Amino acid sequence: MAAATRRKKKLDFPVTQFIIVVAASLALFMLLGFTRRAARSYRVQQQKARLQAEYTALQHEHSQLVERYQEVQTDAYVEQIARRELRWSRPGEKVVVIIAPPKAGAIATTGESIAAPGENPPPDTPLNHWRELFFPTEP
Numbered sequence: 001m002a003a004a005t006r007r008k009k010k011l012d013f014p015v016t017q018f019i020i021v022v023a024a025s026l027a028l029f030m031l032l033g034f035t036r037r038a039a040r041s042y043r044v045q046q047q048k049a050r051l052q053a054e055y056t057a058l059q060h061e062h063s064q065l066v067e068r069y070q071e072v073q074t075d076a077y078v079e080q081i082a083r084r085e086l087r088w089s090r091p092g093e094k095v096v097v098i099i100a101p102p103k104a105g106a107i108a109t110t111g112e113s114i115a116a117p118g119e120n121p122p123p124d125t126p127l128n129h130w131r132e133l134f135f136p137t138e139p
Contacts, residue, residue: 098129 071077082088089095 098126098133
């Protein structure tokens with residue numbers, strides 16, 4: 001009889017507590033899954049906003065480059081570059097080239113000038129060449 005009483009002994013763990021533990025575990029797993037998905041969604045939205053801003057900036061740069069491309073395709077731009085950078089001229093035009101006048105005390109063989117003691121020579125610029133051409137300084 002003792003063996004029969006041992007078998008009939010009930011568990012001390014009630015079914016309601018088991019259901020509560022299972023439900024709490026499921027809720028915890030669902031909460032963790034939702035949190036991970038929410039974090040991933042937030043990162044994707046941040047990346048989307050960053051890429052959208054970059055796309056807008058690239059579109060703006062592209063439109064500027066297209067405008068610049070159209071500008072450099074014109075004959076006026078080609079002529080401007082040819083005149084300014086390549087120093088070309090049209091047939092029949094007269095080109096004026098200013099040559100620096102020799103300064104007092106200049107050494108003709110080397111092209112270097114010697115300034116008077118205590119005198120700083122003016123900078124060698126086209127404006128100074130024009131000024132010297134029209135308004136020579138008295139030696």
